Amino acid sequence: MRRVAVIGVGMTRFGKHDSTSGELFASAAADAIADADVAPSAIQAIYYGNVTGGEGERQLHTSPLGASLLGLPTIPTTRFENACATSHAAFRHAVMEIAAGISDVVLVGGAERILHVPTDAATEYFAYCSDASFEQPVGLTFPGVFALIARAHMDKYGTTEQQMAHVAVKNHRHGTLNPKAQFRKEITLETVLKSAYVADPLKLFDCCPFTDGGAAIVLAAEDVARRHRRPVWVLGTQAASDAMFMHDKRDLARVTATERAAQGAYRQAGKTPGDVDVVELHDCFTIAEIVATEGLGFFEPGTGGLAAERGWTSLGGRLPVNPSGGLKAKGHPIGATGAAQIGEITTQLRGEAGARQVEGAATGLVHTLGGNTATVLVSLFGRD
Amino acid sequence: MTDRVITLKGFFDEARAGRLSAIRCRSCGDLAIPPRELCPRCQERQWELVPLHGTGTVTSFTVIRIPPRGRHAEAPYAVAVVKLDEGVSLLGRVVEIPLDALKAGLPVRFRPLMTDEHVMIGFGPAAE
Numbered sequence: 058m059r060r061v062a063v064i065g066v067g068m069t070r071f072g073k074h075d076s077t078s079g080e081l082f083a084s085a086a087a088d089a090i091a092d093a094d095v096a097p098s099a100i101q102a103i104y105y106g107n108v109t110g111g112e113g114e115r116q117l118h119t120s121p122l123g124a125s126l127l128g129l130p131t132i133p134t135t136r137f138e139n140a141c142a143t144s145h146a147a148f149r150h151a152v153m154e155i156a157a158g159i160s161d162v163v164l165v166g167g168a169e170r171i172l173h174v175p176t177d178a179a180t181e182y183f184a185y186c187s188d189a190s191f192e193q194p195v196g197l198t199f200p201g202v203f204a205l206i207a208r209a210h211m212d213k214y215g216t217t218e219q220q221m222a223h224v225a226v227k228n229h230r231h232g233t234l235n236p237k238a239q240f241r242k243e244i245t246l247e248t249v250l251k252s253a254y255v256a257d258p259l260k261l262f263d264c265c266p267f268t269d270g271g272a273a274i275v276l277a278a279e280d281v282a283r284r285h286r287r288p289v290w291v292l293g294t295q296a297a298s299d300a301m302f303m304h305d306k307r308d309l310a311r312v313t314a315t316e317r318a319a320q321g322a323y324r325q326a327g328k329t330p331g332d333v334d335v336v337e338l339h340d341c342f343t344i345a346e347i348v349a350t351e352g353l354g355f356f357e358p359g360t361g362g363l364a365a366e367r368g369w370t371s372l373g374g375r376l377p378v379n380p381s382g383g384l385k386a387k388g389h390p391i392g393a394t395g396a397a398q399i400g401e402i403t404t405q406l407r408g409e410a411g412a413r414q415v416e417g418a419a420t421g422l423v424h425t426l427g428g429n430t431a432t433v434l435v436s437l438f439g440r441d
Numbered sequence: 442m443t444d445r446v447i448t449l450k451g452f453f454d455e456a457r458a459g460r461l462s463a464i465r466c467r468s469c470g471d472l473a474i475p476p477r478e479l480c481p482r483c484q485e486r487q488w489e490l491v492p493l494h495g496t497g498t499v500t501s502f503t504v505i506r507i508p509p510r511g512r513h514a515e516a517p518y519a520v521a522v523v524k525l526d527e528g529v530s531l532l533g534r535v536v537e538i539p540l541d542a543l544k545a546g547l548p549v550r551f552r553p554l555m556t557d558e559h560v561m562i563g564f565g566p567a568a569e
């Protein structure tokens with residue numbers, strides 16, 4: 058198998074946009090191609106992610122549309138949909154296309170536009186990522202899914218609402234350092250703890266926002282990547298699934314797909330959790346960050362809340378998590394999120410993250426979770 | 442489709458009539474809801490239909506205060522994962538139990554909840 062590197066990154070500002078998701082992708086993709094310093098004609102395939110195009114924009118067949126709006130209408134392209142893990146899933150398949158020797162340069166990207174529909178419609182569309190037979194009929198929402206996990210984690214380990222609030226405060230503080238973040242304002246513990254319940258025990262400030270945005274990266278085979286400045290190498294990339302039904306999860310206080318994906322990615326990379334310098338992980342809700350830091354092996358099960366409370370996951374702490382602001386403050390355009398997370402880790406490993414730079418970061422990890430924890434991807438990255 | 446002892450439609454038709462059912466693997470004895478082709482535990486394809494008593498205890502729960510479109514009149518409402526006495530779990534809407542009385546371990550009993558279009562899995566107080 059050939060080695061694969063990230064050689065270009067691009068991302069729109071995250072927040073409210075008047076552009077379609079196709080335009081948002083095309084904008085980010087053109088930035089990524091320019092950053093990679095490759096000829097657009099060198100791109101041999103586009104792996105594209107979008108989730109709610111059909112529901113929110115009456116638009117399917119979004120991958121050739123995105124390619125056309127980019128101005129590369131003849132390049133083969135396929136759309137991926139794995140709920141919130143969509144563009145990380147697209148990334149993994151693009152890596153395999155290059156590693157297998159089929160293509161040398163591949164573009165990966167994703168985009169979402171959702172803020173033009175009312176909040177209750179967006180809540181409904183996102184709930185389509187949970188099961189339509191058992192979960193949607195009883196009115197389970199995505200905050201509800203993670204509330205079930207939060208309650209189980211609190212009952213099993215004594216995790217508190219205040220510990221969860223620390224995650225929100227930290228990620229908002231990081232977001233102030235990211236010019237493209239949706240929220241660039243510090244918040245206090247009190248702001249989080251006094252915000253209204255959305256799905257008990259999760260409150261408004263435990264939840265990431267609805268977001269419009271696009272992100273893209275350019276991947277290349279080793280011989281092409283060697284000709285470029287600062288390649289960031291893909292050391293390992295693994296996907297894992299878990300039972301789709303919340304009632305089928307063996308332990309609601311864990312996300313076993315995270316654990317299995319992490320084990321595979323660490324094994325491929327020849328790394329351990331202790332080797333990781335910087336992490337972008339899927340903090341769609343504050344409890345999700347706590348459970349992920351445990352499942353990825355950074356903290357013992359049940360101590361992720363304590364790690365947040367003690368500041369271990371802050372910039373300047375022992376393992377900075379979500380220096381970009383995470384989904385919580387950077388924003389979460391679900392089809393774009395995986396590509397944006399990979400873009401942030403690439404920027405960190407290049408040493409170009411400015412005020413949010415993790416000094417000397419050499420190994421980075423990206424974790425993206427889809428929907429009701431039934432899909433997880435974990436990838437590891439390193440620099441020369 | 443061969444030897445399918447129950448379908449999703451069959452499961453919900455039974456639930457509408459007040460009967461909760463699961464399938465049991467004839468090979469390893471594992472119980473499952475919803476119906477499926479292969480046993481996730483032993484990969485065999487030999488199921489039998491088993492009736493469930495419908496009683497169990499709450500594993501985890503939440504109170505949904507911001508509902509999806511069309512569900513505003515129902516909010517706030519509670520949703521819980523319930524571990525049934527036979528060992529298999531099921532998600533359902535909790536009714537007739539005060540929201541502040543919900544806790545892990547609370548005994549509950551299945552009841553079908555009719556909506557305009559379909560039946561919804563519900564759980565109420567364990568006492569008849």
